[in-house]
Structure formats: structure tokens, C-alpha cells
Amino acid sequence: MGIINLFTEIVKLFNPLNLITVLLAVQLGIIFGMLPGLTATMGIALLTSLTFRWETGNAIIILIAIYVGAIYGGSRSAILINIPGTPANAATCLDGFPLAKSGKGAQAIGLATMSSFLGSSIGLLALVLFAPILGRMALDFKSFELFWLTLFGVAICGNLTAPTDPIKGWIAGIAGILLSFVGMEAIQGYPRFTFGILELNAGFSIIPVLVGTYGLVEILDNLTKGDIKTVIMSVGRVIPYFKDIIKNGVNIVRSGVIGVFIGIIPGVGEIIASYVAYDFAKRSSKHPEKFGKGSVEGLIASETGNNACVGGALVPVLSLAIPGSPPAAVLLAALWLHGLRPGPLLQIENPNYIFEFSAMFFYASLAMLIIGLLIVKPLLKILLIKNSILMPTIFLLCTIGTFAINGRLFDIWVMIIFGIIGYPMRKFGYPSAPLVLGLILGPMIDENLRRGLILTNGNFLPFFKSTISIILVVAVFLTLFGKTRVVKSAFRLLFQPIRYVAKLIKN
Amino acid sequence: MAKADFICSIIIIVFSLFMIYNCIIMPKYEEWGLYATPGMPPFIFFSILLIMGIILLRRSVFLRGYKIQIKKDHLLRLYHSVAVRRFAVALSLVIFYSFLLGKIHFVIISAVYIFTNIYIFKGTIWWINFIISIATSFAIWLLFKVIFLVPLP
Structure with a gap:
């Protein structure tokens, strides 16, 4: 049924204007992805603000195309200059650049394009199949479950974006939640933490914070580092050989499935998806020794994984209003800005939207394949632009984008302040993704906590009563304390009898 | 580190204590119940x-992070x-630009x-720099203000 709906929407969206829009936007996305320092999140944030006044359908299709294009585009610079265009392509460098160095740069680009397309297709399938199911399940969620779900989202995002020091990820997440409390609150209309600043009554808009923490930080960082001398490897025939794809069929499906499932986990994103897919490919390869030295399997795994993750990350966006990755968080904000209400109610208010959205995703993936294979050499010239020329121009676009949302100079100052805060945050190991996720999910946490307590006359017990709540509470607990010695020993004790029985059976 | x-x-401890105080002094709205006061979630x-x-403080003290000279x-x-x-320089230019917007x-x-920016960070020679600066800012203005009708500062 879902597939039929998808085809109907694909046919509906088929018109020259949409096709040209998607092709141009994917091209722009590839440029964003290719250029080190410009990320998919920044590209979507920038275009969200610039297309704010456009018709909803056109604006959203552009944003999806930018997302798909940028995640793929980063592979170009990863392969040809050994610098990942976006962090999502860091794993691609490991084998992409050695391949290019051995004179197989074109083959690597072709394979990366094809595997990105196949990864996106697996992601699309997941979006069409899982988003409606998850959305229907989410209709049973009440205030209590929604509270725990959003809290789990922020906690796991903090855990996974700062794997070496999760506490910093959680601090960033909680800071994000607290930032969302600034301004007039929804139940009694009391202005919280405004300190007499009138502009803060409406709270912090998501776009200035996003552009500040992702865009301005990147601009300052690149200008601080200075220009990097770029030497681009030569490129020949890009179209991949069919046998290479067939030979890696299992690898592609496995990496795609990994990408989708990592994408569904809130706030984690493409970086982890590509590394995990790469790791799995290495473990199951007949030639693990070739990984890191120019392995085609490794290249295919990382590119399939990160592009499949895009589709996966959009599943919770549409069904639960919880973003699976930082760029998906911006896309979620964009959907809200355009008057759509992603989440459980989307299927009631706009039953076909998931399929319309998926059709847009399909066109973006197709455009990525076409442009990726046909326009290669002219685009490479862009990699030669110096940071000192490019970054000021990007800053102008950040300024316009931030201003365009509300027409307030105040938002530009918010962007700058968050850029200034974001820079040391990055240097000291505090990830930005949980901060943004917290800012987006904060109002849901606030409203559901207080609404739940009003409904139960201040009784906390219902927060731990339903099966879904209990599962989510356990998930939050394990996310926060799973690595502590006490919990580990408790688990060991819990599984001791099972291990004993298993040993007996074995003997 | x-x-x-x-x-x-x-910084986190001092800031949290200050904000906790702010939460406590927020109005209580007795008719909704204490649990629904605006200061409760923050x-x-x-x-x-x-x-x-x-x-974080305890951990950094164990690692002798307090020995700051x-x-x-x-x-x-x-x-x-x-x-x-x-x-x-990059930050000053950003602030200066935003102030004059x-x-x-x-x-x-x-x-x-x-x-x-290009001059200070030695992007290119001055006359190419001049052309790039004028052309870029004019093109952005034309594209957004005239074609896309986006309000500019």
C-alpha cells in the first residue's frame, strides 16, 4: 500500500519545474558537501531561511535535495583531496583517497555515487514502510510517554555524539533544553529568563541558533586555520562497472540496513552510520587487510551507510517529530516553519504527506545519481576556491538567512553569540547536535511534563505506569548509567544464571 | 583538557545556581498546583x-585540573x-559588520x-579582491532582494 502511494505521489510531482528545481538544489547540495567547512546541516539551515517565504512544496523539495546532495557531495573531496567535505564522509577518506592515489579516482567517484544512490534507495524504502507504522504507534503516546521519548532522544544523542566523554554530550543536550525554556511559556504565558529583554519574549528562534552553532563556528574555524593548499587527483571514466556493484550486493544491503537503523536513533546521524557500516564491512570481508589501503568494499560500505542514514533519520522526523540526525533536526524546524506539524498528528491532518515527502526524496536521490555521474570535472574547480574568499561570502548568506526569518537584527546578534559560545564548545569537546536537539525538543519536554502533572494532580506515578513508559525509562536509565560499574555488575549478576545454564547445556 | x-x-555550577535561584523566585500560580508552575521544569x-x-568538577580535580598558572x-x-x-580578527570583522548592518x-x-577579509587573510591580489568583493555583494543583493524578494538588513 505504501509503495503504491509513493508511486502515485511520484507521478503527481513529475513536472518540469520540480525536476529543474531538484537538479539545481542537488547540485547546490553537492557543492555544499564538497567544500570542506560547509556541512549539510549548515546548507539546510541556510536554505531554510532563504526559502522561508517560498511555497511550502518548493521549499521542502529544495531542502531535501540539499540534504541528499550534501551527504553525497562530501565524498568528492574525501576521495580526491583526502579531506571529508562533511563529517559524514570521514570514513570515505580511508579508502577513497588511497584509491585515487593509485589512479582509480574516477572509479572511486563512480562507485561512491552508485552506492550513495543505492543507500538512499534503501533509506527511501525505510521511510515509506516504517514512518507510517511508527506514526500509528505514536498515536497511543500520551504526555508521559512523549516526555520520556523526548528525554531519551536528547540523552542518546549526547551519548553518541560525544562517545569518549558522554557527560559533555548530556551537558550540551540539557543546555539546549534549558535554552528552549527562554521566553513566554505555553501554559500560563509567563516570560521565563527574559531579564527584561523584550525580544526574548518569543524565545530563541531555532535558525539563528543553528546558523550560529554550525555555520558561524565553521566560518571562524576555517578562517583561523587559514587556506589549505589543494591538490586534486586526476579523474577519468566515472560510470561504474556493473560487476563491481553486483559483487558488493550483500555489503550494500548490510550497510544500507545499518545506516537506516542508526538514522532512526535520535540525533546520531550519518558520521556514526558510515563508520559502523565500514566496521561491519571490514569484519565480514575476505580481505580485511585491504581496508584503509584502497578497498572498494570499504568505500561502498561507508557511502551506502551515510546515505541510507538520511532516509532513516527522516523516519522519526515525520512520525514522532524527533530528528534522527542534526541535518534532519533543521529539516524538522523547516517543516514547522512552513506550517506542517510532523509527529503523530501528521497522518491525521495530512494523511498523504509522508508519501509526498518520500516522493521528493526519490527525486532528490535520482538527481544525485544523474548529476553525480555526469557533472564531475567542472565541479572540481570549486575545490580550488580559497577559504579566505569563500568564508566571508558564506557569512553574508548566514546573515541574510538569519535576518530573513523574522526581519530582526536581534536574530543576527543571537547567531553571533551562539557562534562565540559554539567555538569553545567545539574545542573543549561539547557537541553541538544535542544542543540543537534539546532546543527543538525542549518545548515538548516542558509541556508534556507539566500537562502530565496537571492531569494527575501532581502524581508522578503515571509517568512510570504504561508499558511504553517503562521501556523508555529503562532506555533513558541505560543510556545515562549503562557504562557505570554498578550497572555493569548488576547486569553480570542478572545474566549469571543464564550463562550457567548455557554452560551446562554446552557441556 | x-x-x-x-x-x-x-562556570556551569555558578550559572546553574544562579538560574535555580531564578526558578525559585518565579510566580507559583496556586490554582494550577505547585507542580505546574513555570519554574518547575527549568x-x-x-x-x-x-x-x-x-x-565534571570532581573529575577535573582528580586530574589536577585546578593547577592553573x-x-x-x-x-x-x-x-x-x-x-x-x-x-x-575574523570575529572582530564579524562583529563590526553586524554592528553596521x-x-x-x-x-x-x-x-x-x-x-x-580577503585583504587581511591574503586571499588574492588587491584588484582581484576589489572585483570579487563588489561583484559578490552586488550579486547577493540582486539575487535575494530583487529576485527572491527576501528582506535584507
Whole structure:
């Protein structure tokens, strides 16, 4: 049924204007992805603000195309200059650049394009199949479950974006939640933490914070580092050989499935998806020794994984209003800005939207394949632009984008302040993704906590009563304390009898 | 990193305590019940932030992060560091540009901003820089203000 709906929407969206829009936007996305320092999140944030006044359908299709294009585009610079265009392509460098160095740069680009397309297709399938199911399940969620779900989202995002020091990820997440409390609150209309600043009554808009923490930080960082001398490897025939794809069929499906499932986990994103897919490919390869030295399997795994993750990350966006990755968080904000209400109610208010959205995703993936294979050499010239020329121009676009949302100079100052805060945050190991996720999910946490307590006359017990709540509470607990010695020993004790029985059976 | 963590934890603890005080003095709205007061959710989350700040402080103290010495030599090295200088210049230009936005025409101030950046960070020779700055700011103005009808500062 879902597939039929998808085809109907694909046919509906088929018109020259949409096709040209998607092709141009994917091209722009590839440029964003290719250029080190410009990320998919920044590209979507920038275009969200610039297309704010456009018709909803056109604006959203552009944003999806930018997302798909940028995640793929980063592979170009990863392969040809050994610098990942976006962090999502860091794993691609490991084998992409050695391949290019051995004179197989074109083959690597072709394979990366094809595997990105196949990864996106697996992601699309997941979006069409899982988003409606998850959305229907989410209709049973009440205030209590929604509270725990959003809290789990922020906690796991903090855990996974700062794997070496999760506490910093959680601090960033909680800071994000607290930032969302600034301004007039929804139940009694009391202005919280405004300190007499009138502009803060409406709270912090998501776009200035996003552009500040992702865009301005990147601009300052690149200008601080200075220009990097770029030497681009030569490129020949890009179209991949069919046998290479067939030979890696299992690898592609496995990496795609990994990408989708990592994408569904809130706030984690493409970086982890590509590394995990790469790791799995290495473990199951007949030639693990070739990984890191120019392995085609490794290249295919990382590119399939990160592009499949895009589709996966959009599943919770549409069904639960919880973003699976930082760029998906911006896309979620964009959907809200355009008057759509992603989440459980989307299927009631706009039953076909998931399929319309998926059709847009399909066109973006197709455009990525076409442009990726046909326009290669002219685009490479862009990699030669110096940071000192490019970054000021990007800053102008950040300024316009931030201003365009509300027409307030105040938002530009918010962007700058968050850029200034974001820079040391990055240097000291505090990830930005949980901060943004917290800012987006904060109002849901606030409203559901207080609404739940009003409904139960201040009784906390219902927060731990339903099966879904209990599962989510356990998930939050394990996310926060799973690595502590006490919990580990408790688990060991819990599984001791099972291990004993298993040993007996074995003997 | 232990020293940075020590400083961060102190900032987090002081900030959390200040904000917890702010939560406590928020109005209570008795008719809704104490649990529905606007200060309740921030109180909970600032308390969690405070606990995390304390954990970070404890960890950094164990790693001797409190041994912060500010010597003249360190300050001199910081002052002469190329990266610090570049960061300071880039940030100053951003602030200067934002301060003048809305006061001077967008094309003029943007062209000056781009020109100064390229000039200071030695992007290219001055006359190419001049052409790039003017052309870029004019093209952006034309594209957004005239074609896309986006309001500009």
C-alpha cells in the first residue's frame, strides 16, 4: 500500500519545474558537501531561511535535495583531496583517497555515487514502510510517554555524539533544553529568563541558533586555520562497472540496513552510520587487510551507510517529530516553519504527506545519481576556491538567512553569540547536535511534563505506569548509567544464571 | 583538557545556581498546583545541570585540573599565536559588520567586509579582491532582494 502511494505521489510531482528545481538544489547540495567547512546541516539551515517565504512544496523539495546532495557531495573531496567535505564522509577518506592515489579516482567517484544512490534507495524504502507504522504507534503516546521519548532522544544523542566523554554530550543536550525554556511559556504565558529583554519574549528562534552553532563556528574555524593548499587527483571514466556493484550486493544491503537503523536513533546521524557500516564491512570481508589501503568494499560500505542514514533519520522526523540526525533536526524546524506539524498528528491532518515527502526524496536521490555521474570535472574547480574568499561570502548568506526569518537584527546578534559560545564548545569537546536537539525538543519536554502533572494532580506515578513508559525509562536509565560499574555488575549478576545454564547445556 | 574542564565546571555550577535561584523566585500560580508552575521544569533541568557540573568538577580535580598558572610567558605566547590573532580578527570583522548592518547600505558594507577579509587573510591580489568583493555583494543583493524578494538588513 505504501509503495503504491509513493508511486502515485511520484507521478503527481513529475513536472518540469520540480525536476529543474531538484537538479539545481542537488547540485547546490553537492557543492555544499564538497567544500570542506560547509556541512549539510549548515546548507539546510541556510536554505531554510532563504526559502522561508517560498511555497511550502518548493521549499521542502529544495531542502531535501540539499540534504541528499550534501551527504553525497562530501565524498568528492574525501576521495580526491583526502579531506571529508562533511563529517559524514570521514570514513570515505580511508579508502577513497588511497584509491585515487593509485589512479582509480574516477572509479572511486563512480562507485561512491552508485552506492550513495543505492543507500538512499534503501533509506527511501525505510521511510515509506516504517514512518507510517511508527506514526500509528505514536498515536497511543500520551504526555508521559512523549516526555520520556523526548528525554531519551536528547540523552542518546549526547551519548553518541560525544562517545569518549558522554557527560559533555548530556551537558550540551540539557543546555539546549534549558535554552528552549527562554521566553513566554505555553501554559500560563509567563516570560521565563527574559531579564527584561523584550525580544526574548518569543524565545530563541531555532535558525539563528543553528546558523550560529554550525555555520558561524565553521566560518571562524576555517578562517583561523587559514587556506589549505589543494591538490586534486586526476579523474577519468566515472560510470561504474556493473560487476563491481553486483559483487558488493550483500555489503550494500548490510550497510544500507545499518545506516537506516542508526538514522532512526535520535540525533546520531550519518558520521556514526558510515563508520559502523565500514566496521561491519571490514569484519565480514575476505580481505580485511585491504581496508584503509584502497578497498572498494570499504568505500561502498561507508557511502551506502551515510546515505541510507538520511532516509532513516527522516523516519522519526515525520512520525514522532524527533530528528534522527542534526541535518534532519533543521529539516524538522523547516517543516514547522512552513506550517506542517510532523509527529503523530501528521497522518491525521495530512494523511498523504509522508508519501509526498518520500516522493521528493526519490527525486532528490535520482538527481544525485544523474548529476553525480555526469557533472564531475567542472565541479572540481570549486575545490580550488580559497577559504579566505569563500568564508566571508558564506557569512553574508548566514546573515541574510538569519535576518530573513523574522526581519530582526536581534536574530543576527543571537547567531553571533551562539557562534562565540559554539567555538569553545567545539574545542573543549561539547557537541553541538544535542544542543540543537534539546532546543527543538525542549518545548515538548516542558509541556508534556507539566500537562502530565496537571492531569494527575501532581502524581508522578503515571509517568512510570504504561508499558511504553517503562521501556523508555529503562532506555533513558541505560543510556545515562549503562557504562557505570554498578550497572555493569548488576547486569553480570542478572545474566549469571543464564550463562550457567548455557554452560551446562554446552557441556 | 582537565584544566578546561575545571573552568567549564565552575562556570556551569555558578550559572546553574544562579538560574535555580531564578526558578525559585518565579510566580507559583496556586490554582494550577505547585507542580505546574513555570519554574518547575527549568528547576529540574538546572538541578541536573548542576549535578553534571559537580561531576565534571570532581573529575577535573582528580586530574589536577585546578593547577592553573597564568604566567607572563603563556600570555605572550597566546598574544603571538597566529591562530589566536586570526580568530580575533575574523570575529572582530564579524562583529563590526553586524554592528553596521542596517546603518549603511547592504551592498557597501558587505563589499567592505569581504574586501577586508580577503585583504587581511591574503586571499588574492588587491584588484582581484576589489572585483570579487563588489561583484559578490552586488550579486547577493540582486539575487535575494530583487529576485527572491527576501528582506535584507
